[in-house]
Amino acid sequence: MGRIMEENRTPTPQLSVVIACFNGEDTLRDQLVALADQPSVAPWELIIADNGSTDGSVELARSFASRLPLRIIDASARRGPAHARNVGVAAARGEWIAFCDADDVVAPNWVAQVCGALQQHPFVAGKVDTARLNTRRIRRARHLDQASGLQPASGNRLGLPHAGAGNMALHRSVFESVGGFDEKLRCLEDTDLCWRIQLAGVPLVYEPSLLIHTRLRTTIGDNFRQGRGYGRGQTMLEERYGRLAPSTPADTPKALTSPRYGVPSPSVGQQLQQGLISVARVVRSLVTAKSLPGVAWRLGWLVGRRDHQQERERVRPLPRRHHTPALHGGSPS
DSSP states (O other), X not given: OOOEEEEOOOSSOSEEEEEEESSXXXXXXXXXXXXXXXXXXXXXXXXXXXXXXXXXXXXXHHTTTTTSOEXXXXXXXXXXXXXXXXXHHHHOOOSEEEEEETTSEXXXXXXXXXXXXXXXXXXXXXXXXXXXXXXXXXXTTOOOGGGTSOBOOOSSSSOOOBOOTTEEEEEHHHHHHTTSSOTTOSSSHHHHHHHHHHHTTOOOEEEEEEEXXXXXXXSHHHHHXXXXXXXXXXXXXXXXXXXXXXXXXXXXXXXXXXXXOOOOOOOHHHHHXXXXXXXXXXXXXHHHOXXXXXXXXXXXXXXXXXXXXXXXXXXXXXXXXXXXXXSSSSOOO
């Protein structure tokens, strides 16, 4: 568990809200104001898991200590939101855990809605709105499926939906039963968590009453970098889950909670086919994207896939040589 940097303890909370924060000074205030304005519900706490911020994020969070049941945890031992959230959960005192992000804004009554949802279901995700915090031009760059339901299965054969950790809540026992977020994943660690939990037999339920307002990336460079991270993450998940193909989620053994499945090396023909598909995706992105940030995000996604595939080829072990037993007398040793 990370070192406690600031603490304002409340009676033993039912709910712990965890925010992974890295250099979030520009946006964190809006989120903290929204959380401070939540109406009184069952005892709850807010944990800021600081992932090594070098700006004024920690000082800004401390300024809300009198307005929030706040705890600030040092989660800088390893970079990435997966590690920060895991450290936050390890420090949490509640039996229910909810996640939101430092650059978003929860809606009024969000905390109360989370508590109500977790009374009914052990694993839930909520609605994401992009209208409040983004211009029309930026909204045209990306469509978020979670605005109207769970994100559909894509890039895998599991047939399982998923959701972003920016608006997700679950029972602590469920989180711990699958080992939390995979810290080797720098992106789409929330997708991986959703799949592992569902493979363990716990359904993911969409609760539209859990509403957050999310910020999209605004610059071409930021969209490209985000798309690149998602492309790398998607490729890693395809490799991990590619061989799981149940006809329904219920057909999947519960033991498969931490799958590590590789895929065979593609043939030359398959590589050529993949190359042509990538070119077609680039062309389609340029034609169908409604803004330059949207094009940048899609191109970044394709570059991320290529980067991971090339890295995988560089580290692929050489095939073992098969030695022919000696033809002279005696058994080969």
